[in-house]
Amino acid sequence: MLKHISLLVSAMASPQAVPGTIKGLSSTTFVAEVNAPTLAVLVPLLTRALKERSTDTQRMTCIVIGNLVKLVRDPTVAARYLSILVPGVQQIAEGAAFPEIRAFAQTALDILLGAGASANATPLPPRDIPLAVTEALTVMAPHLQIKGFPARPSIPVSVSLPNAPVVAHAVEYQANVVADLVDLRRWDASIWEAKGLGSFMKLLLGAEEGAKSTEAIRKAFMEIDRQKYAPAEEDDGSGGPLLCDIQFSLAYGGLLLLNHTNLKLRRGRRYGICAGNGAGKSTLMKAIRDGKVEGFPPPDELRTIMVEHALQGEDTSQSILNFICSDPKLASKAREEVSAMLLSVGFSDEKQADPVASLSGGWKMKLELARAMLIGADILLLDEPTNHLDVQTVAWLEQYLCNLPDITCMIVSHDSGFLDNVCTDIIHYEQKKLAYYPGNLSKFVEKVPEAKSYYTLAATSIKFSFPPPGSLMGVRSNTRAIMKLSGCTFTYPGMQRPSLKNVSCSLSLSSRVGIVGPNGAGKSTLIKLLTGETVPQEGTVHKHPALRVGYVAQHAFHHINLHLTKTAVQYM
Numbered sequence: 001m002l003k004h005i006s007l008l009v010s011a012m013a014s015p016q017a018v019p020g021t022i023k024g025l026s027s028t029t030f031v032a033e034v035n036a037p038t039l040a041v042l043v044p045l046l047t048r049a050l051k052e053r054s055t056d057t058q059r060m061t062c063i064v065i066g067n068l069v070k071l072v073r074d075p076t077v078a079a080r081y082l083s084i085l086v087p088g089v090q091q092i093a094e095g096a097a098f099p100e101i102r103a104f105a106q107t108a109l110d111i112l113l114g115a116g117a118s119a120n121a122t123p124l125p126p127r128d129i130p131l132a133v134t135e136a137l138t139v140m141a142p143h144l145q146i147k148g149f150p151a152r153p154s155i156p157v158s159v160s161l162p163n164a165p166v167v168a169h170a171v172e173y174q175a176n177v178v179a180d181l182v183d184l185r186r187w188d189a190s191i192w193e194a195k196g197l198g199s200f201m202k203l204l205l206g207a208e209e210g211a212k213s214t215e216a217i218r219k220a221f222m223e224i225d226r227q228k229y230a231p232a233e234e235d236d237g238s239g240g241p242l243l244c245d246i247q248f249s250l251a252y253g254g255l256l257l258l259n260h261t262n263l264k265l266r267r268g269r270r271y272g273i274c275a276g277n278g279a280g281k282s283t284l285m286k287a288i289r290d291g292k293v294e295g296f297p298p299p300d301e302l303r304t305i306m307v308e309h310a311l312q313g314e315d316t317s318q319s320i321l322n323f324i325c326s327d328p329k330l331a332s333k334a335r336e337e338v339s340a341m342l343l344s345v346g347f348s349d350e351k352q353a354d355p356v357a358s359l360s361g362g363w364k365m366k367l368e369l370a371r372a373m374l375i376g377a378d379i380l381l382l383d384e385p386t387n388h389l390d391v392q393t394v395a396w397l398e399q400y401l402c403n404l405p406d407i408t409c410m411i412v413s414h415d416s417g418f419l420d421n422v423c424t425d426i427i428h429y430e431q432k433k434l435a436y437y438p439g440n441l442s443k444f445v446e447k448v449p450e451a452k453s454y455y456t457l458a459a460t461s462i463k464f465s466f467p468p469p470g471s472l473m474g475v476r477s478n479t480r481a482i483m484k485l486s487g488c489t490f491t492y493p494g495m496q497r498p499s500l501k502n503v504s505c506s507l508s509l510s511s512r513v514g515i516v517g518p519n520g521a522g523k524s525t526l527i528k529l530l531t532g533e534t535v536p537q538e539g540t541v542h543k544h545p546a547l548r549v550g551y552v553a554q555h556a557f558h559h560i561n562l563h564l565t566k567t568a569v570q571y572m
Contacts, residue, residue, distance in 0.1 A: 360520045481542075
């Protein structure tokens with residue numbers, strides 16, 4: 001931003017410079033968190049730019065707003081500074097002459113509203129500062145260990161401060177800081193340390209006692225806040241022993257997904273996580289898996305395992321039995337016990353000798369479930385567990401999960417039937433909070449009808465538009481074979497029987513082919529032979545020399561986590 005300061009100053013002095021300033025900002029990559037001071041400077045400029053008649057300036061302004069707002073993490077800051085932009089962006093989204101401009105404006109509007117801005121935002125009522133400070137001092141007083149508290153004129157008589165003027169001023173200042181944090185509902189322990197209270201208490205009481213007192217004051221206010229904002233339907237504890245009851249926030253990149261919300265899990269419950277696309281359902285699961293959720297019990301207290309289709313970074317050339325036995329977490333398990341668990345989820349003695357690389361998506365799901373059961377998971381995290389599963393395997397998975405009375409499940413899925421048959425509770429994202437609804441998906445939709453759109457075509461606004469393919473050199477007939485297999489046989493290394501035997505097929509320009517079959521039948525293997533990713537041991541593969549083939553595999557995007565800091569263009 002520093003290089004644009006001169007442009008900002010010139011735009012403030014002369015409105016004619018606004019388009020040029022916006023053009024400069026549109027080519028800027030914003031990477032740091034955007035806070036109140038930055039917005040205080042930029043929002044007036046953006047407000048003015050939205051009123052420009054130039055469609056090019058309007059388009060660039062919407063792009064700048066979208067890029068900027070993605071990095072506003074505090075919804076309070078968004079509501080205070082960004083709400084003024086909503087009417088202008090909304091007007092362009094609804095009334096711009098060109099569809100492209102309307103699309104850019106709609107994208108910016110969605111990002112604004114998602115960050116916490118609102119078209120009908122009203123200023124927060126002013127805080128009763130003397131009362132708030134009094135409350136802060138009342139909670140802090142038992143931890144200060146300072147005797148002789150005469151009253152000060154600026155503080156109500158009910159709370160006293162130390163005789164020493166310097167200490168009295170310091171205590172009053174810290175009470176104001178605490179009152180601000182409580183008012184904003186900022187409960188992160190690091191913030192309470194960084195904002196000065198931690199340093200002050202350590203100076204007053206010593207490092208160890210000061211840290212304990214700071215944490216005790218923070219927890220005391222958290223309990224007051226919990227009682228103040230407790231849900232109308234209290235948890236009566238009948239759902240099983242409590243495993244986890246924490247308050248946390250969750251951000252992804254520059255976007256705040258959850259803000260000071262509660263995660264409350266009970267043993268044996270199966271929670272379906274529901275929200276629109278992009279709300280952060282999978283991000284929450286991965287944050288729990290990686291230990292990045294503040295306050296979540298550590299692995300030695302609560303064993304949490306995420307069950308995924310892809311086996312990343314592991315040696316999949318081993319046999320299935322050896323693969324599970326080689327897991328360091330299962331070093332204490334006897335080989336016979338591992339084999340018995342694999343047998344219970346459908347792996348016959350013969351199949352246990354097959355290499356892991358030969359498994360289809362459905363069998364990999366079963367393998368990961370078996371490993372989780374052997375480790376002894378308290379919580380299973382399942383992210384889209386029914387993807388790539390056939391009907392029989394989905395039915396098996398439903399029955400299997402419902403027969404785990406002592407294991408808690410958190411499930412993200414777009415399979416409404418699966419959630420209906422499995423879930424005992426639904427966790428719903430509501431205004432950056434987690435809301436809890438007892439019952440399965442159908443009962444949840446009865447209470448929140450708009451949630452039905454998550455599982456219908458109305459849930460997406462994405463439109464794909466592919467350019468028409470050009471003609472293929474030398475091919476004048478749409479029915480002529482341009483790709484074919486002839487008598488192909490393929491056997492995965494280490495397997496006794498081939499996955500495909502003496503297979504022949506052909507494709508033409510007019511082909512639109514669906515490949516169906518149960519898990520493990522060889523559907524993906526057939527496509528890999530056609531695309532050339534694998535080579536058959538017998539038979540031939542023919543492909544037109546000028547043919548271009550695009551291949552999106554089942555797990556094509558699992559590596560995308562290695563490139564999260566790149567833009568879409570840089571990734572491509």
